[in-house]
Amino acid sequence: MLEKWKKPAFILGILGAAKLALGSFGVDIPDNLINDIANGVSSILVLVGIIADHGKPKDGTV
Numbered sequence: 001m002l003e004k005w006k007k008p009a010f011i012l013g014i015l016g017a018a019k020l021a022l023g024s025f026g027v028d029i030p031d032n033l034i035n036d037i038a039n040g041v042s043s044i045l046v047l048v049g050i051i052a053d054h055g056k057p058k059d060g061t062v
Contacts, residue, residue, distance in 0.1 A: 013049010
């Protein structure tokens with residue numbers, strides 16, 4: 001599990017998810033345009049974090 005924290009895509013995905021989670025609790029950037037751009041970038045980071053390979057075994061085992 002600790003090896004996942006060394007992967008940049010995983011860390012960026014976690015940061016993007018944190019931004020989106022804070023937005024659901026009412027913590028937003030006051031400027032609407034910047035907040036919308038930050039939400040879009042955060043969404044893309046979450047998708048990259050989900051799709052990226054985080055060091056799964058390549059020998060066919062699960």
